[in-house]
Amino acid sequence: MELEEHTYTVEHRKGSLNHVPDALSRIYKEDEKEITTLSLMSNSEDTWYLGTYEKVSKDPKNYPNWNIRSGQMYRFRLDTEDKNLADDDERKWKLVVPREQRTMVLRECHDEPTAAHLGREKTYDRLAERYFWPKMYTDVADYVRKCKTCQQIKVE
């Protein structure tokens, strides 16, 4: 519903381009940037991600813990590790990961040589330092449990 309304607004403005006075052309360019961003994000088929992205970009004041920068969505988090950071520390903003990219990010935080197939908790801590998505902990637990390399180590 909200997605449709917003799409309509954007299209309406775009459609009225020919009638926009010069004084408003700068505003139109801002809109154009937004359209480009939205079409990039629409490559994702994650309806939760798209819906949230839409809500935050439409009404940022109502979502103070969410932020969109350069087409990427961030969520403000206060995890245990973050308590020592200053309130305005950038590291408190976690990159929100759409469904399609979660495996890649999990691999980065578990399989990379520096990650060294650490257990569930440590893998989650690494992930939570930088990333966010709903039920992330469950996904980490699943991923680690199913990791072939970890299974082989346990068998040996």
Ligand SMILES: [Zn+2]
């Ligand atoms: Zn592993």
